[in-house]
Amino acid sequence: MTGMIKKPQGSDVQPMAYLEINNVTKRFGDFVALDDVSLTVNEGEFVCFLGPSGCGKTTLLRAIAGLDFQSEGRLVHNKKDISHLPPVQRDFGIVFQSYALFPNLTVAQNISYGLSVREMGRDKVEARVRELLETVGLQDSYNKYPTALSGGQQQRIALARALANKPGLLLLDEPLSALDAKVRIKLRHEMKELQRNLGITTIMVTHDQEEALSLADRIVVMNHGIIEQIGSPLEIYRNPASAYVADFIGDMNFLDAEVLTDNQITIGNYTLDVDQQVKHLPKGEKVTVCIRPEDVMVRNVTADTANVLDVEVLDVEFLGSFYRAILSCHGMGGDMEISANFSINLMRDHALSLGDHIKIALPKKRSRVFSGDKQAR
Amino acid sequence: MNTATTTTYHNHRSTFRQRLSHLGKEDIIMLIALIGISLSMLVAIIFPLFGMFSKSFQNNSGDWVGLGNFIEYFSSPGLVGSISNSIWVSLLTTVITGLAAFVYAYALTRSCMPGKKIFRALSSIPILAPSLLPAISLVYLLGNQGLIREILMGESVYGPIGIVIGMCFYIFPHILMIMITALSTSDARLYEAAEVLGAGPVRIFFTVTLPGARYGLISAAFVAFTLAITDFGIPKVIGGNFNVLATDIYKQVVGQQNFSIGAVVGMILLIPALVSFAVDRHVRKKQTAQMSARSEPYRPKPHKLRDGLLFAFCTMVALFLLTIIGTAAFSSLVKFWPYEMSLTLQHYDFNANDPNGWAPFFNSLTLSAVTAVVGTLMIFFGAYFVEKTKQFALIRSLVQVMAMVPMAVPGMVLGLAYVFFFNAPGNPLNGIYGTMVILGLSTIAHFYTVSHLTLTTALKQIDGEFEAVSASLKAPFYKTVARVHFPICLPAISDVAIYLFVNSMTTVSAVVFLYAPDTKLASISVLNMDDVGDQAPAAAMAMMIVMTSIAVKTLHVFITKGINARTSAWKNASR
Structure with missing residues (x-):
């Protein structure tokens, strides 16, 4: 996992390592917030640090900014060792969840805070502020105070201020978390576009997997101070490297199973084919099978289909564009339950109701197997 | 083992150096x-x-005497008497001020009586005056030539009576502030819940109001006791022969140049202050936990009888405060109390009254x-x-x-x-x-x-x-x-x-x-002039202090208004 260099999606040229994080460890007393973390960020890339609170993602961001120094390890930014430089001497702009706009200064004063009138001259500073305001679409707010703006507008100003000095690196610390859902999605879109247009290398910390999936070129999934997986949104979603990642990203069914052969496992009375993921495990080893609700096959299941299960519909929850069904599979032993997505059409065509018995299948291409039972996860 | 230690040491030093060089x-x-x-x-x-601290263990020539000073102090009956004097006078003051401030604060926070703003403003009068001022006023009112000394029925104001009344004046605003804070932080929902469950006003008072304010009350009691036992101005002016700890220090150090015993008394005076400090810290932690962001502030509803009684009480307290300050003001303007009551400004002519x-x-x-x-x-x-x-x-x-x-x-x-x-x-x-x-x-x-x-x-x-x-x-x-x-x-x-x-x-x-x-400062000048019997100029100087404080406070009101006007642009800008 360390030092993994991946091309951004759709790029042909070998990207440059712009920011290198080498074996960074951070301790607070006995608590290890970051445990020997290494990764590389390429120029122009949008990287998301994703994880639950306390996973170390913010600590890593603050170490990159120099706001909290790492206990061990090295940081190289644009070929310059910045490991011990104070934040003032590093080259980044930062946006916080709280916006951190200076309330007693106008929008223009906020944006121009880091621009030196002495070096640039008054006219150039003003021109730059106007340009930035245009970039974030708030030309009319020049003389307003932050409190006169909505949350989304304030966050745009904070973004403009962070970009004012043309920093090499843009750091975003949960920038959208304080906004309500609609504004969040709109601003998310705008931010991605802005980042793509400016080509600025960006690192965003978030606990919101949807945000990470939609924004990032690469996602760094973190847990308990270590990196669980680095990869493109699609990779992370399709091929989670661990049960933890599988659980954290999207919805997932976890089924306790045992290894039978090199490519078969058993769950209760059922024997299921899997895609050669259990070769290295001995027979009888406890494993967990993961499958996403949308990957559970519910249509066109015939006797010939592989991995068919007989299930009873326990509960159906309407979620707008589809139904989420809770299915119980008696043959699996215990009270094992599986969630599956039922399309509106399916519900209509088959007139399904609670208590109905149906057949479903777990396609082997869509199932992932991890060693250990789910309690050990 | 040896090598390992050396290595760690070197590592440690280098990181430290590294850090220093990276500042x-x-x-x-x-x-x-x-x-x-x-x-x-x-x-x-x-x-x-x-x-x-170290002086209290040395004699006056600086030799180490261990607990010698403490032994000497505690074996002299006169000095130890001051301890019990200080304690009971302070306790009495605490009880009286505590009760009065509680009712006053209750009226300000939990009633609909009229004139709350005025009562609140009046309650801060004592803060503007040196603690000597109430003592001087009490001498004018209840002293040997006092206007209304008859109400003491022959008792002398010079001593515990004067001290306690003076202290009540001086301590009142400090305690009131704590009480108001304690009583303002209450959740209206608790009251609604109690009412819905059928509790009457008395039961609500004892089961909701008092428990909710108890930390504030405890804190207030300790602060009151500490202020009372450590104040020097009031017992100095009106204490007569009644010795307390604070005047003891003054007498031992300034009068007899006995620094060692002074240090011992200082150490003793630290005790109540330290205890009160510890209690306050402890209580503060508990108090903050009580009010959550979801609490609804309590809004009193009008209640004729309660509001009327509280109004009467607050009027009495306010009159007491006004009387004390008014007496000082009046006496500073009177030619020769109580014989020649015509008005004059001559006591304010300090150049003529005092060498300083x-x-x-x-x-x-x-x-x-x-x-x-x-x-x-x-x-x-x-x-x-x-x-x-x-x-x-x-x-x-x-x-x-x-x-x-x-x-x-x-x-x-x-x-x-x-x-x-x-x-x-x-x-x-x-x-x-x-x-x-x-x-x-x-x-x-x-x-x-x-x-x-x-x-x-x-x-x-x-x-x-x-x-x-x-x-x-x-x-x-x-x-x-x-x-x-x-x-x-x-x-x-x-x-x-x-x-x-x-x-x-x-x-x-x-x-x-x-x-x-x-x-020499104005407040000390008050003390000295009072000491040599120049009571009217002392009152005049005390009034100069009060008037300066009022002027500064008034200025502050305008400054605050100015600041608010300037900051309102960014504070409450409408969307």
Whole structure:
């Protein structure tokens, strides 16, 4: 996992390592917030640090900014060792969840805070502020105070201020978390576009997997101070490297199973084919099978289909564009339950109701197997 | 083993060196400022206290005598009598003031009686006056030639009676503030729940109101007791032959030059203050946990009988406060109490009445102004570094701890400690002894804690990421302090400046040990003139202090209005 260099999606040229994080460890007393973390960020890339609170993602961001120094390890930014430089001497702009706009200064004063009138001259500073305001679409707010703006507008100003000095690196610390859902999605879109247009290398910390999936070129999934997986949104979603990642990203069914052969496992009375993921495990080893609700096959299941299960519909929850069904599979032993997505059409065509018995299948291409039972996860 | 140790040592040293060499320009400025502040605090607070502490174990020629001074003190019946005098007088004061302040605070927070704003304003009158003032007024009212001495039915006001009445006046506003805070933090939902469950007003009072305010009440009681037992002005003026601890210190040190016993009494006076400090800290923690963000503030509903009774009570208390201050004002204008009651301004002609003339008053003005400006700035930066910086955690926590100490040190004890420390031969700072500098230093130190807490609270409300943002924008921290933190904190800063100004005008306790003839202050001048029997000029000087305080407070109201007008642009801008 360390030092993994991946091309951004759709790029042909070998990207440059712009920011290198080498074996960074951070301790607070006995608590290890970051445990020997290494990764590389390429120029122009949008990287998301994703994880639950306390996973170390913010600590890593603050170490990159120099706001909290790492206990061990090295940081190289644009070929310059910045490991011990104070934040003032590093080259980044930062946006916080709280916006951190200076309330007693106008929008223009906020944006121009880091621009030196002495070096640039008054006219150039003003021109730059106007340009930035245009970039974030708030030309009319020049003389307003932050409190006169909505949350989304304030966050745009904070973004403009962070970009004012043309920093090499843009750091975003949960920038959208304080906004309500609609504004969040709109601003998310705008931010991605802005980042793509400016080509600025960006690192965003978030606990919101949807945000990470939609924004990032690469996602760094973190847990308990270590990196669980680095990869493109699609990779992370399709091929989670661990049960933890599988659980954290999207919805997932976890089924306790045992290894039978090199490519078969058993769950209760059922024997299921899997895609050669259990070769290295001995027979009888406890494993967990993961499958996403949308990957559970519910249509066109015939006797010939592989991995068919007989299930009873326990509960159906309407979620707008589809139904989420809770299915119980008696043959699996215990009270094992599986969630599956039922399309509106399916519900209509088959007139399904609670208590109905149906057949479903777990396609082997869509199932992932991890060693250990789910309690050990 | 040996090698391993050496290696670790080297590693350690190199990281330390590395860190030092990586300190930016700003860090160095910050470090110097922090060291400056902590050194000043050590010199102004910790070293003097330690000086007094060690003096209590030495005889007057400086030899170590162990507990000898304490044994001597506790075997002299006269001095030990002061302890019991101090305790029962302070207890009585605590009970009376506590009850009165509770009812008054209850009326202000839990009733719909008319004139709440006026009652609240009137209640702060005593803060504007030196504690000597109520004592002087009481002499005029109830003394040998008092206007209404008959109401004492032959008892003398010189002694516990006078002390207790004077204390009640002086302590009332301090206790009232704590009580108001305690009673304002209550959840209306609790009352609604109690009513729905069928509890009557009496049951609600005992099951909801009192328990909700109990921490505040405990804290108030301890603060009242401490203020009473450590005040010096009132027993000095009206105590007669009734000895208390505070006057003992004064007599032992100033009268008999017996510094060792003075130090012992100082140590004893530290006890109630320390206990009260500890209780207050403990209680504060509990109190904050009570009110959650989801609590609904209580809104009283009109109730004729209750509101009427409370109005009557508050009127009585307000009349008492007005009578005391009015008597001082009146007596300062009367030709020759009680024989020649025509009005005159002659007592204000200090140049004719006192060898020091107007000098003490102007000394006080200078001291107050300098303390207000220098003290506020120093305390602001101390609070800023403690609250907003990340580096140098050790020095910062040292500053934070030292900032809390003055709260637990009575003014008299601080003043005495200054004598021991600064007057010691060989102290390089000996030169400031007898100058305005030592008066300023002791005053700032004396009132440090409240100011520090006020500014810390204000700074806490400012977004913690401002430092990070300005660092990312390559702006040095001092630029952000000047352009952002200082303007945002301006209301709190002006509050602290006024607090320091008014307290520097009125304080007697610490400075009484530290003034020299040419640095005499107005409050001390009151004390001295009263001592030599010039009561009317003493009252006049006390009134000068009151009027200055009122003027400054009025100015403060206008300044606050100005600040609000300027800040409203960014505070409550409409969307």
